Amino acid sequence: MAFTDPYHQAAELMVMRHDDPLRSIADLDGRRVIVSPGTSYWRTAERLRESGINVALELPPEPLGTDEIISRVADGEFDLTIADSHIVALEMAWRDDIVADIALGDPVDHGWAVRSENQDLLAALNAFIDKEYRGLFYNVVFDRYFASDAGEASLPLEARAEEELCPWDGLVRAYSSTYGFDWRLVVALMFQESRFDPEARSPNGALGLMQMLPRTAGQLGFSALHDPETGIHAGVKYLAWLRDRFEDDLSVHDRTWFALAAYNAGYGHVQDARRLATQLGLDRDRWFGHVERAMLLLSRPDYAQSARYGYCRGAEPVAYVRTIRDRFAAYSRTAES
Structure with a gap:
């Protein structure tokens, strides 16, 4: 080797x-x-x-x-x-x-291990590592997965005008009301996605305050995602579309948690986790302590190979939903509905 x-x-x-x-x-x-x-x-x-x-x-x-x-x-x-x-x-x-x-x-x-006789592959890998290691893409990806702080959601909110959570509170309130969300939840989602940066662009091409993929936004009728109003409207409409794909008889809270998990990982993976939860004797209609536990298992090959939508790095949506929930709770203590 x-x-x-x-x-x-x-x-x-x-x-x-x-x-x-x-x-x-x-x-x-x-x-x-x-x-x-x-x-x-x-x-x-x-x-x-x-x-x-x-x-x-x-x-x-x-x-x-x-x-x-x-x-x-x-x-x-x-x-x-x-x-x-x-x-x-x-x-x-x-x-x-x-x-x-x-x-x-x-x-x-x-490091990567290769057969000792495969020197061409070894050289190609070393060239890639030499180019990317500690570069911009490496640092962005590393920070996204390894450098976030679990306590971040409970940190004191930035000092702004009374009850102001972000520069686009008015827009968020308006579109949240249109689609039936608590506006403070949407602000928590926006912070998680972009840290309130309308110029944000992820490594996979998601854009704007709500980090929508252009293709998904286009299917909903939106294009200029770096424009704050467009980006907010597109994200809230997409979140509502995801929420409405889940059953009406779910609790309001769990339907919201499922929608957030789907916003991060995709509707198909959430449904895979719900099916797996049933197989494990868990409640497929409850996110915390039930479907989230099944979601974590979808990163294991023995579970992923039998899932309809395959492998999912389940820790990411689990962390995502928990972080947004906690920040939403912090915002709810700070700003009126």
């Missing part, structure tokens, strides 16, 4: 519940560490025991991804686990119920 130049570094961290923090490796004595077999985490836990730390090394009761094991640690079902720092960062971008302050070694390089 041959390895490319490194494109990333990660250290292994001990992950625990936020209300049960440990201060040092010595505090691990007598605790239970749940990790999957055959992984570097398992070997790290074995080395801990060999060094004299009396940890109980346990297998999960079923094949689970690292993100799922972390979720069970957060829920109190598992005691501790080990995860790479970038995976922990991804989880902590949307949750505040875990901590990972104990490093179990120095950061190690990450």
